[in-house]
Amino acid sequence: xxxxxxxxxxxxxxxxxxxxxxxxxxxxxxxxxxxxxxxxxxxxxxxxxxxxxxxxxxxxxxxxxxxxxxxxxxxxxxxxxxxxxxxxxxxxxxxxxxxxxxxxxxxxxxxxxxxxxxxxxxxxxxxxxxxxxxxxxxxxxxxxxxxxxxxxxxxxxxxxxxxxxxxxxxxxxxxxxxxxxxxxxxxxxxxxxxxxxxxxxxxxxxxxxxxxxxxxxxxxxxxxxxxxxxxxxxxxxxxxxxxxxxxxxxxxxxxxxxxxxxxxxxxxxxxxxxxxxxxxxxxxxxxxxxxxxxxxxxxxxxxxxxxxxxxxxxxxxxxxxxxxxxxxxxxxxxxxxxxxxxxxxxxxxxxxxxxxxxxxxxxxxxxxxxxxxxxxxxxxxxxxxxxxxxxxxxxxxxxxxxxxxxxxxxxxxxxxxxxxxxxxxxx
Amino acid sequence: xxxxxxxxxxxxxxxxxxxxxxxxxxxxxxxxxxxxxxxxxxxxxxxxxxxxxxxxxxxxxxxxxxxxxxxxxxxxxxxxxxxxxxxxxxxxxxxxxxxxxxxxxxxxxxxxxxxxxxxxxxxxxxxxxxxxxxxxxxxxxxxxxxxxxxxxxxxxxxxxxxxxxxxxxxxxxxxxxx
Ligand code: SF4
Numbered sequence: 182x183x184x185x186x187x188x189x190x191x192x193x194x195x196x197x198x199x200x201x202x203x204x205x206x207x208x209x210x211x212x213x214x215x216x217x218x219x220x221x222x223x224x225x226x227x228x229x230x231x232x233x234x235x236x237x238x239x240x241x242x243x244x245x246x247x248x249x250x251x252x253x254x255x256x257x258x259x260x261x262x263x264x265x266x267x268x269x270x271x272x273x274x275x276x277x278x279x280x281x282x283x284x285x286x287x288x289x290x291x292x293x294x295x296x297x298x299x300x301x302x303x304x305x306x307x308x309x310x311x312x313x314x315x316x317x318x319x320x321x322x323x324x325x326x327x328x329x330x331x332x333x334x335x336x337x338x339x340x341x342x343x344x345x346x347x348x349x350x351x352x353x354x355x356x357x358x359x360x361x362x363x364x365x366x367x368x369x370x371x372x373x374x375x376x377x378x379x380x381x382x383x384x385x386x387x388x389x390x391x392x393x394x395x396x397x398x399x400x401x402x403x404x405x406x407x408x409x410x411x412x413x414x415x416x417x418x419x420x421x422x423x424x425x426x427x428x429x430x431x432x433x434x435x436x437x438x439x440x441x442x443x444x445x446x447x448x449x450x451x452x453x454x455x456x457x458x459x460x461x462x463x464x465x466x467x468x469x470x471x472x473x474x475x476x477x478x479x480x481x482x483x484x485x486x487x488x489x490x491x492x493x494x495x496x497x498x499x500x501x502x503x504x505x506x507x508x509x510x511x512x513x514x515x516x517x518x519x520x521x522x523x524x525x526x527x528x529x530x531x532x533x534x535x536x537x538x539x540x541x542x543x544x545x546x547x548x549x550x551x552x553x554x555x556x557x558x559x560x561x562x563x564x565x566x567x568x569x570x571x572x573x574x575x576x577x578x579x580x581x582x583x584x585x586x587x588x589x590x591x592x593x594x595x596x597x598x599x600x601x602x603x604x605x606x607x608x
Numbered sequence: 609x610x611x612x613x614x615x616x617x618x619x620x621x622x623x624x625x626x627x628x629x630x631x632x633x634x635x636x637x638x639x640x641x642x643x644x645x646x647x648x649x650x651x652x653x654x655x656x657x658x659x660x661x662x663x664x665x666x667x668x669x670x671x672x673x674x675x676x677x678x679x680x681x682x683x684x685x686x687x688x689x690x691x692x693x694x695x696x697x698x699x700x701x702x703x704x705x706x707x708x709x710x711x712x713x714x715x716x717x718x719x720x721x722x723x724x725x726x727x728x729x730x731x732x733x734x735x736x737x738x739x740x741x742x743x744x745x746x747x748x749x750x751x752x753x754x755x756x757x758x759x760x761x762x763x764x765x766x767x768x769x770x771x772x773x774x775x776x777x778x779x780x781x782x783x784x785x786x
Contacts, residue, residue, distance in 0.1 A: 199785065203768035217682065219639050228779065246637070253637035260639065303681040303705060319683035319709035325782040333768065333778070367624055368675040372704050401678065403704055466624060553680075555633040574628040574679055576651045 183441025185339040186406050187374040190314040190438065194297045196331050205333045209296040209313075211326040213241040214282050217301030219260035221324035233268045234330035240291055241265050242274040244282050245549045246556045280521030280547035283307040283489035287391065288521055290420025294409035294435040299326050304489050304571065305404075306397040310390035311417075312409035312438045314374070317398060337403045338447035339374045340365075341440075344381035346455030351605040353499065354389035355491055355569070355588035357381070358396045359460040361452065363470035371401035373447060376440060381454055382407055387416040388495040395490045396571050399467035409435040461601060462586040465575040473591055476601045482564040484515045484596040485551045485578075486542075486589050491569035492520030494527050496589040500569075501528075501536040503593035503604045509541035510599030516558050517542050518550040540596070554578040567595040611695040611773075613716055613743040615668025617752065619732045622654055625672060626679035627706065629653075631688045633680070641687040648688045669696045669741045671728050677706025686710050696743055698750060700725050711769045714777035716743065718750065718763045727759050728752055745773065 184192070197205040211234075218241065225231050233239055241261060249255035258275075265273035274285060283304055286292060294312035298305060301323035308315035318332060326332050342361060361375075375397045382390065390412075394405030407413075414421075414431045425431040459473040486492070486500050497519060509515040517537050519525040525547055528534050537544055551558025552570045560566055560582030569592050573584040585601065594604035629652040631644060638644055649659045658664070670689070676699040677685055686709045689695070696716045710717035720728075732739050735754030742751040751760040765773075775781040 196786070200767040200771070202766060205786070216636050220641075220683070223639060224779070230783065251637070253639075256639060257637060301681060301683075303679065305681075317681040317705055319681055319686070319705055319712060321683060321709065321712035321778050325778055328779075329782050329786045331782065331786050335766075367678060368701065368703070371675065371701070401675065401703055553633045555636060572628075572679065574626050575653065576632055577628055580632070580651065 182445060183443035185374070185440045185444045185446065186312060186376060186408065186438055187314050187337055187339055187404065188444070190295055190297060191336050193295070202335055203333055204336050205331050206297050208299060208326055208330050208332055209238060210291060210298040211239045211323070211330070212282060212286055212298065212300035212305065213239065213261065213323070213327070214245060214300070214302060215243045215257045215261045216245045217320050217323060219257045221301070221320045221327060222260055222264045224324055225328060230328055233270070233327055236269050236271065238330065239270050239327060240272040240286055241270050242279050242282050242285055243276070244279055244285070245553065247279055247546070247548050248276055250556060278522060280524070281489045281492055281549055283391070283395065284493055284520035284524065287311065287387070288523055290417055293417065294413060295438040299323065299332050303398045304395055306402060307391050307395040307489055309397070309404040309406040310387060310394040311413055312407060312435065314404055314406070316403050335372065337372055337374045339376050340370055341376045341378060341446040341449045343449065343451045344377060344379040344454055345451060346381065346453040348381060348454055348457065351590060352457055352459055353588045353590065354385060354392040356457060356460045357454055358393050359462065359470045359586060360457060362396060362400045362468050363460070364450070365400040365468070367399065367466050367468045368401040370397065373402055375400065375402045375405045377405060377407050383410065386495060387412060388493040391493070392490055396467065399571060408439045459588055459591050459603060459605070461591060462573045465573060467571065467573055467586065473587070473601065473603045476585070477603060479585065479601040480565065481513055481567045481585070481595055481600060483558065483560060483566040484513060484592050485558060485566055485568040485570065486516070486592050487518030487520060487550055488552045488570040489520065490571040491589050492518060492524065494524045496569065497524065497528050497533050498531070500589035500593040501533040503590050503607060504540045504597065505536050507540055507597040509596045512599045513596060515540065515542035515596045516545060516551060518545045519547055521547050551578055567592050567601060611714055613696045613745065614741050616666050617669040617671050617739045617741045618663055618667035619729060619737070620652070620654060620657065620670060620672040621729055622672070623674040624678055625652065625676050627677055627682050627685040628679055630677065630685040631682065636682060636684060641691050644684055644688040645691045648692050663737060668694055669698065670694055671725065672697065672699045673725065674700045676702050678703035681705045683709045683713070686713050686715060690715060696741070711772045712778040714773050714775070716745070716773060718765070720750070720761055720763060724761045731755065731759055745770065
């Protein structure tokens with residue numbers, strides 16, 4: 182019997198099986214940010230176990246609230262900073278170098294096919310785009326990961342999603358994943374990995390694959406996984422060229438993590454996305470999705486472009502393409518947060534920042550920003566935000582606020598019109 | 609530290625209650641568990657539910673529906689229960705991370721089928737909300753009393769999760785084993 186990608190990773194990383202069904206895995210990466218890690222640090226200190234298992238496999242960033250907004254967030258940042266110094270965590274990213282974790286760590290080449298990755302953050306599933314098993318965990322799992330380099334899982338079953346056909350112009354990975362979540366429901370993939378296959382994924386960039394995998398958790402999934410291929414190798418090449426004699430050799434090595442043809446799936450879902458139109462959420466759950474055509478005209482107070490879902494360079498290009506030569510509606514405020522300093526610089530060099538500023542957008546530093554209602558860009562009661570993020574829970578962006586999730590192109594079109602708008606209609 | 613599991617129950621009759629509703633993100637700036645105490649379930653909108661009411665204050669057990677604890681991975685969700693002396697949740701199903709976080713803290717996330725939760729919800733109505741729950745982890749039973757009658761159910765818990773509860777959580781367990 183063949184194996185899925187997750188099964189392959191589980192069997193090669195198995196440290197222990199203390200009880201049937203419980204697998205303790207060795208970890209290749211333990212990723213940390215300043216919201217969920219400080220409590221783990223404090224607990225380790227309190228237990229007299231202020232150690233780390235390996236300072237090269239741990240990576241850390243201050244990203245959620247940065248620069249700090251008050252004394253409490255300043256303390257969180259300080260705790261992470263002091264700990265990183267104390268343990269000589271070389272890959273620690275502070276102001277001037279920091280960006281949204283799930284954009285920054287892949288960009289640095291830290292995630293490779295076949296890796297096991299945990300982080301105290303539910304959107305860790307993003308890193309599965311590289312053919313890794315990457316799971317969000319709570320602070321206790323993170324703490325044990327930091328201390329011992331292991332994490333316990335029930336071996337997840339895998340749902341295979343085959344995406345066939347081809348996407349129409351103006352339809353993006355975000356629309357695909359919103360649609361898929363609408364089909365699966367918010368707990369349709371609980372305790373499952375979602376493996377994405379098919380010609381639509383094959384031609385997607387790593388940026389788009391990360392958007393796809395980022396939202397696996399919104400269907401309850403442990404991880405979203407794409408199959409490593411030449412696109413993966415090309416992305417990683419600057420970081421791995423010392424390890425392999427050619428890209429073909431790297432591809433051969435990484436292909437071992439691809440699912441076997443006779444792998445066993447919990448479920449196989451086929452979606453032909455040729456007719457798919459842009460999608461938007463309408464309620465307080467990410468599976469409340471509709472074609473944008475049914476949401477057109479909904480009044481919006483703020484547009485937010487950025488986050489670990491859609492704050493990468495391709496996303497900014499797609500938004501700027503729509504925005505170019507237009508102004509933000511005067512009933513609305515636009516905010517854009519490039520996800521990392523590198524993305525910010527690329528956007529500057531390409532003139533995208535100019536487009537955003539000419540249109541009347543506020544451009545912030547790389548950070549999670551408005552995404553989770555604890556930093557900047559918080560909504561007032563009764564306001565609505567068109568956002569390229571991943572979560573629309575009640576209160577997510579501020580008490581009494583409504584969040585409509587959509588692609589960067591739809592968000593840009595909405596910014597111009599002041600109401601939810603199909604970007605394909607603008608041109 | 610071993611926990612006490614039974615006691616008065618509070619009923620949250622809704623599916624998909626997420627961790628933003630259990631503890632809003634704006635409180636994630638706290639670096640101690642105790643500081644979370646006043647904000648338990650603050651953003652939960654549910655008819656008849658008052659996050660500042662006596663019923664929640666007295667509750668030691670939460671009984672609820674499907675996919676409880678979905679969304680953000682924040683362990684602040686189990687912690688806000690822990691500091692309010694709620695060490696047991698009984699639900700039809702859980703989001704993976706929340707469920708694991710409960711056991712990792714040495715607390716209990718019990719799963720019962722819909723028919724059992726329905727029976728518990730009926731008991732709640734008959735008893736005007738005054739339901740007491742006893743949990744026996746060794747026997748794996750839940751006994752709920754109210755309105756002069758009781759309902760009892762068996763539950764499954766994996767040997768690993770049981771070991772975590774007995775060890776007082778995953779840090780203790782992992783440190784002893786790895
Ligand atoms: S951008 Fe939003 S969803 Fe992504 S890590 Fe930051 S807060 Fe979480």
